Amino acid sequence: MARAKIKxxxxxxxxxxxxxxxxxxxxxxxxxxNFKPTEAVEITTPxxxxxxxxxxxxxxxxxxxxxxxxxxxxxxxxxxxxxxxxVQEKNMKVTPEDKKYFMATGFIGVPFNQLLQFIRIPSDQxxxxxxxxxxxxxxxxxxxxxxRAAKTAGxxxxxxxxxxxxxxxxxxxxxxxxxAFKKNDEYKYNLITSxxxxxPGTPLYEDxxxxxxx
Amino acid sequence: MAxxxxxxxxxxxxxxxxxxxxxxTRVDLTPMVDLGFxxxxxxxFTTTVTQATAMxxxxxxxxxxxxxxxxxxxxxxxxxxxxxxxxxxxxxxxDPTKMQTTGYKxxxxxxxxxxxxxxxxxxxxxxxxxxxxxxxxxxxxxxxxTINDINRYAMVDPTPDEYGLIQKTxxxxxxx
Numbered sequence: 001m002a003r004a005k006i007k008x009x010x011x012x013x014x015x016x017x018x019x020x021x022x023x024x025x026x027x028x029x030x031x032x033x034n035f036k037p038t039e040a041v042e043i044t045t046p047x048x049x050x051x052x053x054x055x056x057x058x059x060x061x062x063x064x065x066x067x068x069x070x071x072x073x074x075x076x077x078x079x080x081x082x083x084x085x086x087v088q089e090k091n092m093k094v095t096p097e098d099k100k101y102f103m104a105t106g107f108i109g110v111p112f113n114q115l116l117q118f119i120r121i122p123s124d125q126x127x128x129x130x131x132x133x134x135x136x137x138x139x140x141x142x143x144x145x146x147x148r149a150a151k152t153a154g155x156x157x158x159x160x161x162x163x164x165x166x167x168x169x170x171x172x173x174x175x176x177x178x179x180a181f182k183k184n185d186e187y188k189y190n191l192i193t194s195x196x197x198x199x200p201g202t203p204l205y206e207d208x209x210x211x212x213x214x
Numbered sequence: 215m216a217x218x219x220x221x222x223x224x225x226x227x228x229x230x231x232x233x234x235x236x237x238x239t240r241v242d243l244t245p246m247v248d249l250g251f252x253x254x255x256x257x258x259f260t261t262t263v264t265q266a267t268a269m270x271x272x273x274x275x276x277x278x279x280x281x282x283x284x285x286x287x288x289x290x291x292x293x294x295x296x297x298x299x300x301x302x303x304x305x306x307x308x309d310p311t312k313m314q315t316t317g318y319k320x321x322x323x324x325x326x327x328x329x330x331x332x333x334x335x336x337x338x339x340x341x342x343x344x345x346x347x348x349x350x351x352x353x354x355x356x357x358x359x360t361i362n363d364i365n366r367y368a369m370v371d372p373t374p375d376e377y378g379l380i381q382k383t384x385x386x387x388x389x390x
Contacts (some may be wrong), residue, residue, distance in 0.1 A: 015243030022250030029257035045266070045351040048357045054268035064349070106372060162268065169349040173295070175371070178273060190268035193353060202322070203363035 029151035041065045041131075043166045047196035049204065054192050055160040060150050061135060061192075062143070063107070064165040068173035069133030070143055072108040074150070078101060082146075092116075111135055111142055123163055136176045145182040164192040269356065274368060289334025292328045294321065294355060295372055297380050298346035302355075310376045315383070318354055326361050339364055340373040344380055 004150060043065055061073040074082060081104050087094050101119040109131040110118040121129065136143035150159060163183060165174050181189065198205045288307045295303040295313070302321050305313040305326070316324060328336060339359065343352045352369070359367050372380070 015247055019243045019247045019250060022247050022254065026250055026254050026257070029254055032258065033257055043355050048267070048269045048353055049268040049361055050267050050357075052268055052270070056265045103323040134356075163271075165256065165349040167350040170345070171343040171347040171349060172350055173346055174349045174352065175343075182273065182276060185275075187273045189271045189273075191271050191356075193269050193352060195267045196357075198361065199322075202361045203326075204361045207363065 041069075041071065043164055045164060045193050046167050048191075048193035049196050049198045050193060051195060054162060055191060057160065058154065058157050059160045059162055060147070060154075061162040061164055062177050064163070064169045064173050064177060066166040066168040068170055069109070069131065070136055070173070070177065071131075072134060072143075072146055073106070077105070078150065078154050078157070078159070082150050085149040085153040086146070089145070108146075109133055111140075112145075136180050141183070142179055143177065143181045147180055147184045147186065151186070158209075160190060161186055161188070162190045162192055219266060222277070242244065269353070269360075271356065286338045286340070287336045290332045290372055291338045291340060293340040294299075294377060295380060296341070296343040296347035296355060298344075298352045298384055300351065301384075303383065304382055309381055310373075313379065313383075318351070321355070322358060322362060325358060329364065330363065337364065337366060339367040341367060341369045342376065343369070344372050 017157075043063055057075065058078055059073075059075045060078065061071065063071040065071070080099065080103060080135055086092070094116070098116060098119070105119045107125060107206075108115070108118070111134065113133065114132075120132075134143050135141070140143065147161075163174070163177055165177075178189075181187070198208060291307060293305050293310070295302055300318055302318065303313045303320075304316060304317045304324060325339065328339075341352070341355050343355075356369070358364075
């Protein structure tokens with residue numbers, strides 16, 4: 001007797017739809033990603049319970065690394081104006097090309113007298129060079145001059161002063177940055193930190209709970 | 215979907231003509247899907263982790279005029295001095311010689327005790343990070359102010375006397 005043949009179904013699944021979805025999501029995430037600007041040096045920020053996001057508009061960021069060197073970052077909206085202001089104040093001789101280089105650099109990490117050479121260094125080589133950082137001593141406080149230039153250039157705008165320091169930065173280095181800001185009558189700063197959970201049972205934790213139930 | 219139907223135009227072919235075998239135009243998309251999801255995973259991880267938060271810090275104006283300085287009631291003040299090696303030295307009132315030692319884990323209890331036993335208007339916490347304290351120490355203590363809902367606090371440098379005391383204690387305790 002002939003056995004009844006069972007028709008074998010194909011195990012192939014049509015992957016086209018899944019592929020479509022995967023690449024749609026991929027496109028979305030690529031577009032939504034805001035790429036990190038070139039960091040001066042690696043900085044591990046301390047954690048805090050603060051949950052406000054760091055302001056990114058008109059931001060003037062002073063970074064202090066673990067060797068207590070000071071670096072400067074500015075957003076593009078104010079960068080050009082700050083450079084013009086500084087050139088005027090210091091009577092530097094610059095060409096339009098210099099400004100183009102300046103706009104392209106991600107951060108500033110040298111004293112004024114090396115600035116024009118510094119901005120010509122391609123960013124991929126910066127990692128190999130030991131940068132001196134911006135001086136902020138009482139005798140030669142260039143950081144304070146940068147802040148003054150930024151304040152003059154950003155007149156009418158609300159500048160956000162951010163301070164980003166490493167876990168292991170010594171407190172006096174941070175104090176120097178604060179002093180430079182104070183010299184320019186700036187008393188409000190944003191300290192960049194990473195988020196941390198509020199420990200349970202503390203007053204802040206209970207306040208947050210109450211706010212949630214309202 | 216993606217297949218195209220290829221119609222042989224002539225209908226029946228002659229007896230000697232072999233029929234061309236129809237090849238499937240289907241492509242196996244599995245590796246492509248794999249790659250897609252791998253990249254998605256990568257982008258998800260790199261985007262969400264980099265969100266930085268900011269902690270607001272307002273510093274007081276430096277004033278030379280003694281009359282403008284904030285007066286702190288001695289009974290309500292707690293001074294925290296941040297020393298080397300993640301150690302906190304604290305004292306109540308205005309006598310640094312009575313200072314005691316604690317760490318960052320136990321400082322919350324000290325602050326809360328002080329808060330409980332002091333009228334809210336008198337409570338004032340003075341934070342004095344010394345030369346060997348790290349930035350993390352300072353942020354941790356400032357964070358502690360937020361956590362414990364302390365409204366009146368200030369960050370100042372320690373006086374030379376206090377710094378001397380801290381160093382003496384550190385030497386005695388063998389802190390490096």
